[in-house]
Amino acid sequence: MKTADPTRVIAAARSWLGTPYHDQASLRGGGCDCLGLARGIWREVVGPEPFPIPPYSRDWGETGQREVLADGVRQMMPEVPVQLAGSGALILFRMMPRAIAKHVGILTGPDTFLHAYERLGVIEEPLTPTWRRRIAFAFLFPAL
Secondary structure (H helix, E strand, O other), X not given: OOEOOHHHHHHHHHOOOOOOEOOOOEEOOOEEOHHHHHHHHHHHHOOOOOOOOOOOOOOOOOOOOOOHHHHHHHOOOOEEOHHHOOOXXXXXXXXXXXXXXXXXXXXXXXXXXXXXXXXXXXXXXXXOHHHHOOEEEEEOOEXX
């Protein structure tokens, strides 16, 4: 599968900077959560969303046998090893040990990423060791 130009993905992601946090929303400038940010980038870089997203829990400590978010993303985007993920990759974070991955961000450089975070909205920040060790999965946006 051909993948999207990382500079295009990053430009789309940065156009969301400053968007306020709003649970389960996906409107640039109006509000979004981390998944809504990824959905908005998808619409700009790839095209219409392939299916509606069902309501989901905000519980970052949720555990289970199935990585629901990763399994869903895998249906639409090629997975890459976390260590090989570069700028423009969609990364999924496991926010608590033994919890399923439920937070999403976009790598914008080797040491930076962009995400929607409660109370802060869409921000770009350093990929500190604390954030880096939480990365559980990485995917690439497909080309149009």
